[in-house]
Amino acid sequence: MMRAVSWILVVAVGIGIGALVWSFAPRTLPLSPSAPLTLSLMIPPQPPPTMRVGVLHTGLMRSRGLFAYRGGDAGERVFGMDVVIVEHPQGTLLFDAGFGRRLHEHLRTIPWLMRLLSAVELQAPVVDQLVDASIAPASIDGVVLTHAHWDHVSGLxxxxxxxxxINQAELDFIRSGHPATRLARELGERDYRIYAFDGPPYWGFDASHDVFGDGSxxxxxxGGHTPGSTIAFIHAPDGRSYALIGDxxxxxxxxxxxAERPWLLRxxxxxxxxxxxxxxxxxxxLQRAMPQLVIVPAHDRRVMQRLPPARHDEALHRGHPA
Known part of the structure; x- marks a missing residue:
């Protein structure tokens, strides 16, 4: 009897390990969205000629491609920890906050398995890079979070x-006590500016919020990665368009x-x-329909390097986004 039980346990463990390994195998997602992709409802953006888009590389995480998506290779991948900055006549916004000066204290909020699977490096805190780019940190009108995980809020x-x-769903996620938003809570209460998705459907998504009122x-x-995950479509005056998709x-x-992430990472x-x-x-x-659109995962340094570096011009007239 004990021998039979032992064999059953061995088989069960073997099946479990096999299923875990299989979850890393290549597998693409079927192309059958629950609603049709509609592009005709988009009003052409009118970004002002003085608007600028740039990127700040605050840090990186060295990991493996196999952890990023099903079918990824075992070679080392650089996962960038970057911040996109938009300087617009109505105001200057950061998209995510990158790494802060106290990164090594912030790392203790990461699950131990994530620490085990990757090596984090600080390049330069976001606040120092703003100063180096001649952008006064106090002049920033807001940090727009794609979501509230630790590596997107550290620089706050x-x-x-x-x-x-932030939108209400993501703020509720922070205040829910969920372990993934521990750092956001430990950084203390912020000046949260709640925006609503009060605009029409936009490029296949159910609703939208036009930040400056000009489509830029x-x-x-x-939602999915977190309840209030947000994509930011940014249209620069040089004709380039970006979709910041967070994680x-x-x-x-x-x-x-x-392709999605392997089961364990999901x-x-x-x-x-x-x-x-x-x-x-x-x-x-959307990428098929709009090949000129650059889709930008928050941690793909290869794509982030396609954005120009951040810079500043004192002649840029400042205001406040709507």
Missing amino acids: DDLPGVPVW VVLVPA LAWQREGVDLP KLVDGDDARVREVLVRLHL
């Missing part, structure tokens, strides 16, 4: 008083193929697997 620690733009920066709801995919292959970081899959398919189809 060095930006006291700067408003944090449009936010859309893309819906960690590397561009997640959209290009499209369970660590994603709140709603099905919703993430749906959004990845929508982004894949």
